[in-house]
Structure formats: structure tokens, C-alpha cells
Amino acid sequence: MRSLGFELLDRHVVQGRGEDVACSDPTGTLSYAQLLERVAALAGGLRVLDVAPGDEVAVSMGEGNPRVIAVCACVRLGAVPGDRGDVRIVESPDGVTVEAAEDEYDLDFLMRVGKTDPAPSLPSDPPGYAEAVLEKWPLLNAFSS
Numbered sequence: 001m002r003s004l005g006f007e008l009l010d011r012h013v014v015q016g017r018g019e020d021v022a023c024s025d026p027t028g029t030l031s032y033a034q035l036l037e038r039v040a041a042l043a044g045g046l047r048v049l050d051v052a053p054g055d056e057v058a059v060s061m062g063e064g065n066p067r068v069i070a071v072c073a074c075v076r077l078g079a080v081p082g083d084r085g086d087v088r089i090v091e092s093p094d095g096v097t098v099e100a101a102e103d104e105y106d107l108d109f110l111m112r113v114g115k116t117d118p119a120p121s122l123p124s125d126p127p128g129y130a131e132a133v134l135e136k137w138p139l140l141n142a143f144s145s
Contacts, residue, residue, distance in 0.1 A: 004130040005076035005121035008143040009036040022143065025064035035069070037118075042073035042107070044114025049087055049100045053078030053122065056085035066096055066107070071137050078122045078129065081137060 002011070009032060012020065018033035030038070051057060057074045059081045061067040070089045074081040088099040089107070096107035134140055 001124065003078070003122040003125045004133060004140075005072070005078070007130075008072055008075060008140060009039060010121050012036075012143070023065055023068050027065060030065055035072070037115075038069050038111065039072040039076055040118035040120070041111045041115040042069055043076040043119035044117045045105075045110035045112075046073055046077060046079070046087065046098070046114070047117075047119050048110075048113055049098070049105075051077055051079050051087055054126070055079045055087070056082050058083055058085040058088040058090075061089065061091040061096065066091070068139065070096075070107075071140065072143075073119075075133060075140070076119055076121050078125060080129075080133070 009022070012018070012022070012032040013036055018036075019031050022030050022032040022035040024030065046057070051074075055077075057079045059067065059070050059074065060083075061070060071081045086100065090097055090099060098105045098107060098110050
């Protein structure tokens with residue numbers, strides 16, 4: 001079986017559904033192809049910050065497209081999106097930032113960095129990873145079916 005990261009986005013694009021609506025919020029609508037591009041870019045940026053499979057990444061954001069992108073980027077790397085972690089993706093009134101160690105990065109900046117070397121989905125997940133992530137993040141179930 002392919003990884004959850006592949007099943008969430010790549011599979012839809014490969015099957016010719018790239019232009020279909022993947023998600024939407026009051027700020028706009030993203031197709032599967034657009035969502036895949038943004039997720040791969042953020043995952044590439046997170047990889048620059050040394051996020052690796054099995055790492056925990058805190059995702060503290062409200063509902064909407066940025067949250068979907070953040071959670072899917074973690075999954076693409078095999079990281080565990082959750083409430084704790086050395087890397088934190090945080091939404092504030094000033095925007096979304098990524099905090100790592102003593103540094104803080106604007107989400108858009110980190111995505112531009114990652115866009116130069118977007119992260120591919122993993123070939124497979126460790127046993128139980130997909131089930132645990134889908135249980136914690138039911139918003140992903142819409143993509144995995």
C-alpha cells in the first residue's frame with residue numbers, strides 16, 4: 001500500500017482529478033493539483049528545518065485551507081501532526097508562522113523556500129501511522145476515500 005501522503009493528494013492528481021476541488025474556505029478554493037503543490041512546498045520547507053519521519057509537529061491553527069496544508073505537509077514527510085513538537089505551526093492575528101528552536105519563519109516564506117525542492121510523498125508508512133493520523137485528524141478522511 002502507498003503512503004497516506006500519496007493517498008491524500010498524489011493519487012487524485014495521477015488519476016486525472018487534479019482540477020477537481022480538494023478543499024475550500026472563505027479565502028478560496030484549492031484544486032487537488034494546487035493543494036499538492038502547496039503541501040509539497042511546505043513539506044520541503046519543513047524538511048529544511050530537519051523535520052523527518054516520526055517527528056512530532058505542533059499544528060495550532062483554526063479550520064481552513066492553511067490548516068489542511070499544514071497537516072498534509074506533515075503527513076507527506078511522515079511526521080506526526082499534533083499538539084506538541086519541536087517545530088510548531090502557529091496561527092496568530094498577524095498570520096501563520098513556523099517556529100523551530102529559537103527561530104520563527106513566516107509560513108509563506110517557508111513555502112517559497114520549500115518550493116525550490118518540494119518534498120515527495122513517502123513510498124510507505126510505518127505500521128499504524130495512517131490509522132493513527134486519520135483518527136486524530138478526521139478532516140483528512142475526505143481526501144483518503
